[in-house]
Amino acid sequence: MIVAHTFLAARRALAGTVGMVPTMGYLHEGHLACATAVRATSDCVVMSIFVNPLQFNDPSDLARYPRSWDRDLALAERTGVDVVFAPSVEEMYPEPPLTRVTVSGVTEGMEGARRPGHFDGVATIVAKLFAGIRPDSAAFGRKDAQQLAVVKRLVHDLNFPVAIVEVSTVREADGLALSSRNVFIANRKAALGLSRGLFLAADSAGAGERSGRTLEEIAGRTASRAGAVVEYAELADARTARRIPTLDRVAFLAIAARAGEVRLIDNVVLEPDGTADRGTRLDGPSILGGS
Amino acid sequence: MIVAHTFLAARRALAGTVGMVPTMGYLHEGHLACATAVRATSDCVVMSIFVNPLQFNDPSDLARYPRSWDRDLALAERTGVDVVFAPSVEEMYPEPPLTRVTVSGVTEGMEGARRPGHFDGVATIVAKLFAGIRPDSAAFGRKDAQQLAVVKRLVHDLNFPVAIVEVSTVREADGLALSSRNVFIANRKAALGLSRGLFLAADSAGAGERSGRTLEEIAGRTASRAGAVVEYAELADARTARRIPTLDRVAFLAIAARAGEVRLIDNVVLEPDGTADRGTRLDGPSILGGS
Numbered sequence: 001m002i003v004a005h006t007f008l009a010a011r012r013a014l015a016g017t018v019g020m021v022p023t024m025g026y027l028h029e030g031h032l033a034c035a036t037a038v039r040a041t042s043d044c045v046v047m048s049i050f051v052n053p054l055q056f057n058d059p060s061d062l063a064r065y066p067r068s069w070d071r072d073l074a075l076a077e078r079t080g081v082d083v084v085f086a087p088s089v090e091e092m093y094p095e096p097p098l099t100r101v102t103v104s105g106v107t108e109g110m111e112g113a114r115r116p117g118h119f120d121g122v123a124t125i126v127a128k129l130f131a132g133i134r135p136d137s138a139a140f141g142r143k144d145a146q147q148l149a150v151v152k153r154l155v156h157d158l159n160f161p162v163a164i165v166e167v168s169t170v171r172e173a174d175g176l177a178l179s180s181r182n183v184f185i186a187n188r189k190a191a192l193g194l195s196r197g198l199f200l201a202a203d204s205a206g207a208g209e210r211s212g213r214t215l216e217e218i219a220g221r222t223a224s225r226a227g228a229v230v231e232y233a234e235l236a237d238a239r240t241a242r243r244i245p246t247l248d249r250v251a252f253l254a255i256a257a258r259a260g261e262v263r264l265i266d267n268v269v270l271e272p273d274g275t276a277d278r279g280t281r282l283d284g285p286s287i288l289g290g291s
Numbered sequence: 292m293i294v295a296h297t298f299l300a301a302r303r304a305l306a307g308t309v310g311m312v313p314t315m316g317y318l319h320e321g322h323l324a325c326a327t328a329v330r331a332t333s334d335c336v337v338m339s340i341f342v343n344p345l346q347f348n349d350p351s352d353l354a355r356y357p358r359s360w361d362r363d364l365a366l367a368e369r370t371g372v373d374v375v376f377a378p379s380v381e382e383m384y385p386e387p388p389l390t391r392v393t394v395s396g397v398t399e400g401m402e403g404a405r406r407p408g409h410f411d412g413v414a415t416i417v418a419k420l421f422a423g424i425r426p427d428s429a430a431f432g433r434k435d436a437q438q439l440a441v442v443k444r445l446v447h448d449l450n451f452p453v454a455i456v457e458v459s460t461v462r463e464a465d466g467l468a469l470s471s472r473n474v475f476i477a478n479r480k481a482a483l484g485l486s487r488g489l490f491l492a493a494d495s496a497g498a499g500e501r502s503g504r505t506l507e508e509i510a511g512r513t514a515s516r517a518g519a520v521v522e523y524a525e526l527a528d529a530r531t532a533r534r535i536p537t538l539d540r541v542a543f544l545a546i547a548a549r550a551g552e553v554r555l556i557d558n559v560v561l562e563p564d565g566t567a568d569r570g571t572r573l574d575g576p577s578i579l580g581g582s
Contacts, residue, residue: 007450098396099414099448105389123390124449127418132450134425157390158415159298159423 001077003084007132010085016043020135020162021081022126025049026066026180028288030170032079033280034139037167039080041137046083047076048129050092055121066183075287085133092128101127103157106149106241110234110254111265119150126151130160137163141170142277143177145252145267149241169266169279171195172286177266177279182288190259193226194219194266197233201253202268202276209274210247219255228257228264238269248272292368294375298423301376307334310456311426312372313417316340317357317471319579321461323370324571325430328458330371332428337374338367339420341383346412357474366578376424383419392418394448397440397532401525401545402556410441417442421451428454432461433568434468436543436558440532460557460570462486463577468557468570473579481550484517485510485557488524492544493559493567500565501538510546519548519555529560539563 004010019038023031031047039045049072056062069086076084100120106112107119130138140148152164170178175195176188185191197219201209204218212235220233234243238250247270254267269277295301310329314322322338330336340363347353360377367375391411397403398410421429431439443455461469466486467479476482488510492500495509503526511524525534529541538561545558560568 007452011452097448099392099394099445101390101392101418101449103390127392127422128448128450131418131422132452134452154390157388157419158392159419161298161302161423161425 001081001084003073003086005086005088006091007087010046010083010133013083014044014046014133017137018042018133018135019045020129020133020138021045021047022129022138022140023047023049024051024065024180025072026068027072027075028170028178028180028286029282030141030143030167030178032075033170034141034165034167035076035079035081037139037165038137044082045080046085046133046135047081048085048133050087050125052092052121052125053089054097054124055118057115057117064184066180097124100124101154103150103153106146106153109146109236109241109243110232110256111146114231114256119147122147123150123154126154127158130155130162135162137165139165139167141167142252142269142279143169143179143266145238145254145269146236146241149239152239168277171279171281173282173284175199175281178286178288179264180288181262181264184262185259186262187227187260190227191262191264193223193228193259194255194257194264196226197222198253198255198266198268199278202270202278205247205270205274205276207274212243212245212247215247215253219253223255223257228259231256231258235270247274292372292375294364294377296377296379297382298378301337301374301424304374305335305337305424309333309424309426310336311420311424311429312336312338313420313429313431314338314340315342315356315471316363317359318363318366319461319469319471319577320573321432321434321458321469323366324461325432325456325458326367326370326372328430328456329428335373336371337376337424337426338372339376339424341378341416343383343412343416344380345388345415346409348406348409355475357471388415391415392445394441394444397437397444400437400527400532400534401523401547402437405522405547410438413438414441414445417445418449421446421453426453428456430456430458432458433560433570434460434470434557436529436545436560437527437532440530443530459568462570462572464573464575466490466572469577469579470555471579472553472555475553476550477553478518478551481518482553482555484514484519484550485546485548485555487517488513489544489546489557489559490569493561493569496538496561496565496567498565503534503536503538506538506544510544514546514548519550522547522549526561538565
């Protein structure tokens with residue numbers, strides 16, 4: 001495995017078809033599933049590790065974002081990553097960037113409405129990675145459903161010849177969706193309310209429920225009862241990330257809530273026939289620990 | 292020579308190192324000089340021909356923008372272009388684009404201030420072409436000096452591995468800078484005022500003048516006396532496109548004026564030692580005709 005700290009060194013280390021996994025490090029099984037997903041169709045897998053200041057609307061969230069360089073390298077190597085691209089902030093932003101990539105529409109609701117500037121930062125860094133590394137495919141987790149819609153729209157609109165591979169959310173054995181921020185969870189009961197609510201709503205969709213409001217209420221009420229402070233529970237078109245009143249297309253039911261100090265998001269992808277992608281569950285504890 | 296109408300077909304037609312020349316068609320010797328400039332360092336030269344609605348702030352300007360498809364193809368072939376990429380509006384914008392690329396700072400003055408949205412359109416289409424075609428180099432004319440600064444900043448900020456080749460302005464024998472819009476010139480005396488003013492200012496810089504205001508006054512006054520209605524004459528930092536009071540770095544002296552109905556821009560690039568790139572002159576009439 002090669003570790004590259006500049007775009008030039010990363011490009012030079014690549015050969016054949018390139019599959020990319022953009023990450024902010026502090027790897028867990030969700031990231032590793034992304035690497036595995038692109039490995040099958042790529043001669044070369046490149047994983048970027050960069051905590052992107054541009055996408056943090058909250059400076060304290062950036063300051064305390066967890067980092068674990070040596071552990072990340074060992075995990076990437078073990079998962080068959082060929083190149084780790086780990087640029088410094090100076091390599092990524094040698095001067096304050098004047099160029100911004102913005103995606104409208106898809107970014108208006110949910111996370112976009114609550115984290116001003118977040119998706120501009122995401123769109124800009126993804127454009128930089130795709131422009132500078134030139135991958136053939138890139139994997140993103142369904143856990144960040146709105147981000148996935150933003151990236152797909154960006155790729156479509158800017159004609160990047162990058163196939164976006166969607167990877168199901170990876171969950172702990174008890175249902176908690178993996179996230180690097182999980183290390184900060186103190187009230188696990190509340191945190192588990194998010195996935196429990198989503199699963200109950202998915203059960204209801206499977207039994208025939210199509211009302212967005214009803215599905216949202218099931219998810220939100222369950223999370224609240226577990227002690228989470230719900231910011232939103234929304235059924236959204238998977239492509240446009242806009243709220244829809246009825247489950248009549250591919251959609252995701254998303255929830256955002258605080259469990260104690262930690263803000264968490266989660267979702268299930270729902271088909272119009274009521275079937276759901278609830279993600280995959282680990283058998284034992286996550287490599288993040290804590291379960 | 293291959294003519295491709297989709298990004299996919301264009302990419303498939305390319306091999307080896309790729310040099311690109313983005314154009315809006317109605318080719319003249321300035322475009323051909325760009326193709327020649329990248330040919331030396333490229334296995335394959337691709338010229339795009341697309342009148343980009345996104346960069347026209349004035350709908351009537353878009354409606355009357357000249358087009359000459361058969362002539363363009365013959366000229367491209369004669370100049371050694373390997374692939375003409377001529378997408379339809381539907382290929383370029385299959386749905387109204389939600390993704391915008393904006394460059395701040397560099398776009399604030401001169402053309403950016405007077406043509407709202409113009410440089411957003413330029414930055415977005417250039418990002419699409421570079422993302423979708425993946426050239427190794429791309430040539431742009433110095434005639435559009437601020438556009439060149441925008442493109443260079445875009446490439447820098449988004450990490451496109453594209454070498455930007457700057458091509459000196461090509462002029463008619465009488466000094467008029469080539470532009471597809473020249474076909475609309477009725478008052479040639481006024482139109483010639485722009486280049487005449489710039490050359491007089493360049494003479495003055497060569498003789499030691501370093502005051503931005505003085506150089507601007509020479510250019511503006513000369514154009515006005517020839518009958519042009521001057522919008523601005525500005526000495527600007529070549530990299531930031533910001534107005535500077537003194538010629539103490541690489542700069543361009545730019546002028547924008549109306550000659551009758553036609554809005555024209557022109558510039559000379561000035562070095563801090565007072566030497567100038569005034570462009571190159573054709574011996575005989577341009578292939579645009581009219582001289």
